[in-house]
Amino acid sequence: MDYSEKVMDHFANPRNSRKMEDANGVGTVGNPTCGDLMTIYIKVEDNIIKDISFQTFGCGAAIATSSMITEIAVGKTLEEALKISRNDVAEELDGLPPVKMHCSNLAADGLQAAIENYYENNQ
Amino acid sequence: MYLDNSATTQVSKEVFEEMKPYFREEFGNPSTLYKLGRESKKALDQARQRVANAINAKPEEIYFTSGGSESDNLAIKGIVFKLAKKGKHIITTEIEHPAVKRTLQFLESLDFKVTYLPVYENGIIKIDDLKEAITDETILISVMHGNNELGTIQPIEEIGKVAREKGINFHTDAVQTFGKIEVDVEKLNVDLLALSSHKINGPKGVGALYIKKGTRLEPLIHGGGQEKGIRSGTENVPGIVGFGKACELAADQLDEHYEKLTSIRNEISDKILNTIPEAYLNGDAEKRLPNLLNFRFKAIEGESLILLLDAKGYQASTGSACSSNTLEASPVLTALGLDPVDVHGSLRISLAPESEEFDVDDFVNTVAESVARLREMSPLWNQ
């Protein structure tokens, strides 16, 4: 797999990889049967993502995209965060091999699921 | 440290030296009449003799091809196109290499019937299943000798006996076993046997098919009539010369290598299984190649493990879907009845005789650390 240096950096030194005990939004996407499962934890204050972390079972691209999306999303409002697309994630990583594009989907979907979970918790 | 010798090997120095003159000096076409051509022809004959010696065959039973995949295709399609009128049933296993499996799937699309024998959790077929599967329509049995992912070894001798009794052609893919354990076509009772050069420190792009005298095949590549009409195309003389040399070396050193490899393999296996929690060996622990181990680690994904190991200087492989271009998990591991999640957490390491020099403890520690790191990140690891 020809991963960019940035992908390899985020894979080898993942940012914000931990379980968050006091998250107020948690989203899990993927299917371990297919080799991927991703949980995104967010802590929202005043409509802003104050803290974000992930846990991922998956390939190098899945781990790198999880790590990257936490960097992109932190400090954003929920509205802004919902607009992060898979292409944004891939672009920030200087691209992904074509077969791995779906892994960046996973990250964007995971964040969305976490935000939806936050909305559900705080209706 | 290269630990992926089941994928391919380095050409050995002796092999490369032997090949060299055939690129620019002895470059003649073996089919030509003059001296330059006759020298190439002689080189082919010598290589053929060396391959034959290594598997206890006669030189006229060795047919050179472009590799293991072509040999498998030639064996299977060759028999089937010759015997289609006699019957349309073929028996194989659930864990064949794609060169066999996809060939049979193609034949299914032409209305052949294929029985896939189960391999159970140890990765080995049962002779009774084979006996039950045979019908009057069966024209071919194709069962691999050693599996490329698991390293497990099938009971080829016994299968061969059953095939002989019933008068059914029997092909085995010995690409992974050749050079690792004894491969003797007489003892194995086979009619066809596939070999590949680049798995035994020979060059890529060369292989051979053993065809027992009297077995008739339709060619896969028709043309100028080389290889007694069974495999046309100008012969890859330097490649064949290199393959011949690699066979000679492999045969000469077989016992010595077997001892060495088995002892390192066992050391690695014991240490990994003892050091790492929830680590398991895939495939039978005894009936296996001396150079191949396949582990599974709970709650982690193989591609990321491979990448971490590569960063530490260890090259290995995995059966995880995420590591393949098709994003399909290893059908071989799936055939063992493993939980799909576990299939993704597999690690295959395959040793070469040179591997003896490497530091087993450092390797085991690196695997242990890498597995631990990935488990920390994994939502599936709750310990």
Next chain:
Amino acid sequence: MYLDNSATTQVSKEVFEEMKPYFREEFGNPSTLYKLGRESKKALDQARQRVANAINAKPEEIYFTSGGSESDNLAIKGIVFKLAKKGKHIITTEIEHPAVKRTLQFLESLDFKVTYLPVYENGIIKIDDLKEAITDETILISVMHGNNELGTIQPIEEIGKVAREKGINFHTDAVQTFGKIEVDVEKLNVDLLALSSHKINGPKGVGALYIKKGTRLEPLIHGGGQEKGIRSGTENVPGIVGFGKACELAADQLDEHYEKLTSIRNEISDKILNTIPEAYLNGDAEKRLPNLLNFRFKAIEGESLILLLDAKGYQASTGSACSSNTLEASPVLTALGLDPVDVHGSLRISLAPESEEFDVDDFVNTVAESVARLREMSPLWNQ
């Protein structure tokens, strides 16, 4: 002096140097994930680009094979197994290389119908014959670009136009033309085009098939899915790298070599036809490769001529039956309508760009003397 470059060529120094690192240093399997494997993958990509450039194709239209014969077999069987339900008729010529001819004969045994277009005395087909041969059942036209025995060149562009109009797949075997004259897949209007490395100073055991985007084929070698599933088997990385380099060199030097070769060829041809009585050129004098000449000399037999020339240091070939393993006279020369006796008296010489340094007069004298000597012994020579 080696004058049999249509049979095979010497690997050039630059090509061999480029291949060397891929035997022992960069020996990775291109399908693997770690750096060693990715380097091999890159080398394949570069070679693919070079082959594509040389024939004005896109790199994704180049599929590597083990040689010209495999490429021809893949093209023909690939189309036919895919389209058998659409029709069962194929059109070709009387003078195809055995890699095409025997493949079609095999298909005839499976109930396909094949029309063999005549080539007349100049060795070239007529477009009107082609047009007449096409039926609603026609699924493939296979006409070689340059003939390996005669050197004659077929009107591929025009054939391609007819094929396009009728929506029929069109394959050409460009093994002999590539590197000698322009081979541009766009201009030639072809869907499939076969190449071989060892005819252009590349290594033996490598070739390629150009497959125009959108053309669908059944693989010939099924397996691990290499070459986008069209040609499985671990890639012959050093061979492919060498082939890529050879393509680059051939393309760069095409015009220069064309000039040189044509002028030596014409000199040899004029001198032989003027010096030796009852000597004739086989095949069209104009529409021919710059490096190939095929003569016939009344009342002598080719194998003996070849042996005499070899003793004087000139390696060449003949279409005489006595020189072939099957004792069958050249079907290509027979297709020209030659008297069978004349077919036995043929001499093919094929030049390489290096040939320029050789002494044409000495060669012509040697041929003249040898022919004279054999005629003295011949009961057929009454002059």
